[in-house]
Amino acid sequence: MFLPRFLALFLASIGRSAIGLLRGAGRLTLFALETVSHLFRPPWYPVEIGQQLLRIGYFSLPVVGLTALFTGGALALQIYAGGARFNAETVVPSIVAIGIVRELGPVLGGLMVAGRVSSSIAAEIGTMRVTEQIDALTTLSTNPMKYLVLPRVLAATLTMPLLVAISDVVGVFGGFLVGVERLGFNPAAYIRNTVDFLEPSDIISSLVKAAVFGFVLALMGCFHGYHSGRGAQGVGQATTNAVVSASILILAANYLLTEAFF
Amino acid sequence: MSAAAKIELRDVWKSFDGKPVLAGVDLKVMTGESLVIIGGSGTGKSVTLKCILGILHHDRGDVLIDGVPIGRLDRRGFLRHFGMLFQGGALFDSLTVWQNVAFRRRHGRKPLPRREARDLAIEKLRRVGLGPETADLYPAELSGGMQKRVGLARAIATDPQVIFFDEPTAGLDPIMASVINDLIRELVSEMGATAITITHDMTTVRTVADHVAMLHGGKVRWAGLVGEIDTAGDPYLDQFIHGRAEGPIEAVR
Ligand SMILES: Nc1ncnc2c1ncn2[C@@H]1O[C@H](COP(=O)(O)OP(=O)(O)OP(=O)(O)O)[C@@H](O)[C@H]1O
Ligand SMILES: [Mg+2]
Numbered sequence: 413m414f415l416p417r418f419l420a421l422f423l424a425s426i427g428r429s430a431i432g433l434l435r436g437a438g439r440l441t442l443f444a445l446e447t448v449s450h451l452f453r454p455p456w457y458p459v460e461i462g463q464q465l466l467r468i469g470y471f472s473l474p475v476v477g478l479t480a481l482f483t484g485g486a487l488a489l490q491i492y493a494g495g496a497r498f499n500a501e502t503v504v505p506s507i508v509a510i511g512i513v514r515e516l517g518p519v520l521g522g523l524m525v526a527g528r529v530s531s532s533i534a535a536e537i538g539t540m541r542v543t544e545q546i547d548a549l550t551t552l553s554t555n556p557m558k559y560l561v562l563p564r565v566l567a568a569t570l571t572m573p574l575l576v577a578i579s580d581v582v583g584v585f586g587g588f589l590v591g592v593e594r595l596g597f598n599p600a601a602y603i604r605n606t607v608d609f610l611e612p613s614d615i616i617s618s619l620v621k622a623a624v625f626g627f628v629l630a631l632m633g634c635f636h637g638y639h640s641g642r643g644a645q646g647v648g649q650a651t652t653n654a655v656v657s658a659s660i661l662i663l664a665a666n667y668l669l670t671e672a673f674f
Numbered sequence: 675m676s677a678a679a680k681i682e683l684r685d686v687w688k689s690f691d692g693k694p695v696l697a698g699v700d701l702k703v704m705t706g707e708s709l710v711i712i713g714g715s716g717t718g719k720s721v722t723l724k725c726i727l728g729i730l731h732h733d734r735g736d737v738l739i740d741g742v743p744i745g746r747l748d749r750r751g752f753l754r755h756f757g758m759l760f761q762g763g764a765l766f767d768s769l770t771v772w773q774n775v776a777f778r779r780r781h782g783r784k785p786l787p788r789r790e791a792r793d794l795a796i797e798k799l800r801r802v803g804l805g806p807e808t809a810d811l812y813p814a815e816l817s818g819g820m821q822k823r824v825g826l827a828r829a830i831a832t833d834p835q836v837i838f839f840d841e842p843t844a845g846l847d848p849i850m851a852s853v854i855n856d857l858i859r860e861l862v863s864e865m866g867a868t869a870i871t872i873t874h875d876m877t878t879v880r881t882v883a884d885h886v887a888m889l890h891g892g893k894v895r896w897a898g899l900v901g902e903i904d905t906a907g908d909p910y911l912d913q914f915i916h917g918r919a920e921g922p923i924e925a926v927r
Pocket of ligand 1: 715716718720722
């Protein structure tokens with residue numbers, strides 16, 4: 413009596429969530445496609461794009477750089493400790509390089525920038541939504557997808573590879589500092605080891621990941637801000653959703669891309 | 675057959691989460707005419723404007739512009755000659771006052787050079803009673819009434835053919851309110867614009883309106899010429915224009 417009823421309710425709620433999830437995924441896909449389509453249709457807003465390049469790219473440099481520096485250092489210590497267990501301390505430079513360039517540089521950089529940029533984009537666009545600024549744009553013959561969304565997504569997609577390139581270098585340098593100062597590596601040998609070991613495909617994978625993460629994190633900020641609920645609470649919710657979903661999608665995309673480059 | 679109305683609503687319905695706000699609205703505005711919509715707070719006046727613009731999608735009925743349903747309308751062509759003052763101002767807070775006013779000139783198909791756009795913006799600001807010293811401020815640095823007037827300047831910046839004003843005089847002092855009323859009247863009488871104004875201010879109704887429509891219970895309760903409102907004898911309209919607490923409209927629920 414009780415059990416079948418409970419089961420039915422339980423299944424219904426699973427079904428509802430599944431449908432909700434699918435609907436969300438569908439809306440996000442359409443949103444992404446529309447954003448990309450505006451890349452090929454004028455008018456474009458170069459001033460807006462420039463501002464976003466500065467805001468998303470340039471001002472994220474310190475965060476991304478510091479993250480990479482400390483991670484590179486910690487990685488060097490860990491690998492040394494691990495390597496010492498089977499007398500393979502010399503692998504430190506190469507493993508640090510591969511760990512940073514292929515994995516930690518783009519992933520940690522992406523997550524840090526998601527925290528910084530997805531949230532601020534969602535809050536900004538969400539506020540514009542609830543104060544009717546987005547409607548006002550429409551009445552002023554300006555497509556909000558072109559004026560607000562495309563510049564942010566484009567700027568993030570273009571600047572993340574640059575940021576991650578820098579963060580790769582800084583991360584390897586962090587490993588180098590710890591390796592030379594704490595673990596007694598010869599500086600010239602450390603650098604030679606790193607440079608000889610890395611292959612072009614490592615660097616390409618790093619930069620491709622970065623571009624994808626940049627696209628994802630800006631898109632999630634825009635998507636949640638654009639569909640923000642009403643009032644301050646709606647904007648707060650949109651901001652949280654943007655960061656959480658951007659982070660999860662970055663980690664998921666990272667796995668898929670790693671498989672692809674494997 | 676007479677020419678098609680500039681804007682016409684036929685039996686328009688709109689509900690939010692199952693709660694009906696518009697339940698069969700019929701409205702007609704001819705070219706060059708000024709319609710004022712009155713009605714209690716929350717009766718769907720702002721929603722009506724948004725349904726006309728397609729910012730909100732109505733559930734049922736027809737919204738026609740120049741006789742064409744908005745679904746098939748060249749919306750971009752329509753919006754090119756359109757201006758709107760939002761109830762909350764909806765100024766872009768990342769742009770300065772003059773950039774707000776000149777937005778369309780700066781982002782349109784043929785953007786004006788900065789200097790020229792700025793001068794035009796200052797001229798429009800003057801018309802709503804704001805001096806050039808406000809031009810370089812940000813909206814957040816203005817008082818509520820000043821923001822309203824910047825919104826108004828932005829709405830009329832390109833001399834649109836169709837203009838919507840959502841409570842243009844709310845929050846203004848009586849002198850400024852009458853300047854704005856005269857300005858709207860002038861836009862309609864001299865520029866030949868078609869205007870829809872929402873207001874709670876009976877002075878605005880009497881100065882600005884050719885026709886008046888009163889929304890109540892999701893429908894147009896009364897519509898007619900502005901000269902008829904005192905003699906119409908509709909109890910709802912009567913209660914509203916005299917602001918009485920007693921009458922068919924329940925004030926306290
Ligand atoms: N986006 C929305 N989502 C849900 N409900 C809404 C939305 N917009 C308006 N409403 C509801 O529709 C009703 C009418 O709103 P509207 O803003 O049109 O009122 P109004 O007549 O303009 O009132 P006022 O004179 O106070 O501005 C309100 O009950 C409001 O809660
Ligand atoms: Mg309103």
